Amino acid sequence: MEWRSDTRAASTLTEILLWGIVGLIALMVVIAIVSAIVTAVVGVLTALVPILILGALIYLAVAYLRNKDSTNNTSGYGLDSLGGSSPETSTPQSPQDRLTEQYVRGDISEDEYERRIGEYVDREAGGHSSSYGSSDYDTDRSRSREFER
Numbered sequence: 316m317e318w319r320s321d322t323r324a325a326s327t328l329t330e331i332l333l334w335g336i337v338g339l340i341a342l343m344v345v346i347a348i349v350s351a352i353v354t355a356v357v358g359v360l361t362a363l364v365p366i367l368i369l370g371a372l373i374y375l376a377v378a379y380l381r382n383k384d385s386t387n388n389t390s391g392y393g394l395d396s397l398g399g400s401s402p403e404t405s406t407p408q409s410p411q412d413r414l415t416e417q418y419v420r421g422d423i424s425e426d427e428y429e430r431r432i433g434e435y436v437d438r439e440a441g442g443h444s445s446s447y448g449s450s451d452y453d454t455d456r457s458r459s460r461e462f463e464r
Contacts, residue, residue, distance in 0.1 A: 410435055
């Protein structure tokens, strides 16, 4: 009977060892799969980080240039009101535009604006009677006043 109990003990021990080996193999497979997943994620992140940094730098450069362009295109109170040209503006302004800007900013009164515009129109007409004389100008001025009200 002792031999049978030894055989049973040996078979139980063998069974335990086999299940232990199967468990270790399963654990190694799980570790290998997790390791492969972590390696893939790290590889993707390693590739994405420089691309994201480059994209952010390009975005910041474009935003800076847009902001720089928008601040350069605004007309200020500089030489424009005196009839000179400002280095910030690329298109020259007509005297009418400059007078209108002065009037809008409140630098000149409405009467002064109308007087100077009238002088400009008379000068452009050459001081001669033309199809657009001062009486036509006065009529247009009164119409524009009625329209504004």
